[in-house]
Amino acid sequence: MASNNIRSLLSQHFFMINLFSLLFISLLHNSLATTSYSNQTYGAYIKKACNSTTYPQECYKSLLPYAFKIKANPQKLRKVSLSVTLNAVHNASSTVSKLFKQNGLTHIEAATIKDCIVNIKDSIDELKQSLDEMNLLSGSDKEFHIANIKTWLSAALTDENTCTDGFEGEVIDIIVKQKITNIVLKIARLTSNSLSLINSLN
Numbered sequence: 001m002a003s004n005n006i007r008s009l010l011s012q013h014f015f016m017i018n019l020f021s022l023l024f025i026s027l028l029h030n031s032l033a034t035t036s037y038s039n040q041t042y043g044a045y046i047k048k049a050c051n052s053t054t055y056p057q058e059c060y061k062s063l064l065p066y067a068f069k070i071k072a073n074p075q076k077l078r079k080v081s082l083s084v085t086l087n088a089v090h091n092a093s094s095t096v097s098k099l100f101k102q103n104g105l106t107h108i109e110a111a112t113i114k115d116c117i118v119n120i121k122d123s124i125d126e127l128k129q130s131l132d133e134m135n136l137l138s139g140s141d142k143e144f145h146i147a148n149i150k151t152w153l154s155a156a157l158t159d160e161n162t163c164t165d166g167f168e169g170e171v172i173d174i175i176v177k178q179k180i181t182n183i184v185l186k187i188a189r190l191t192s193n194s195l196s197l198i199n200s201l202n
Helices: 002-050 057-070 074-101 107-134 144-164 174-198
Strands: none
Touching: 002 057, 002 107, 057 074, 057 174, 074 107, 074 174, 107 144, 107 174, 144 174
């Protein structure tokens, strides 16, 4: 009799374990399915927004990892775009500074790269100003702050392009020149895309 009771209790115990396991798997599956659907929806929103930019592929690639954060919020989209751009310009500044410190640079190369670093750091300051202005868009002077953001981003883009303009007519090592050109091209495209997204902000 006691043996039968124990078997019955064990059977009920395993039944409950299996039931809870099935419920957990079902809930997990639904959660993953919902997350996957949301990410696809948010990804589609980002892709559509990026189609209005100068470099849509770069825009989509840079913003897609933040799809769940952006959701379908226009202001978050633009703020994340600015943050991604600022981070990229910070990295560019660090990389170009390392090139400046390498041995074997001629006087002209060192001077040109130093000027480029100054331009990139100016761009960092201007992107920070843009982000500060983004935090003020909820106020009554929205149009004023949007205009300021456009001004700061245009200035940042000009500084980035000025960096590579400085190579024109100078005798610069081709490898160093190509490295810096590629770095600046990447951040200039991100900055341009951020500006495009701001231009479409109403």
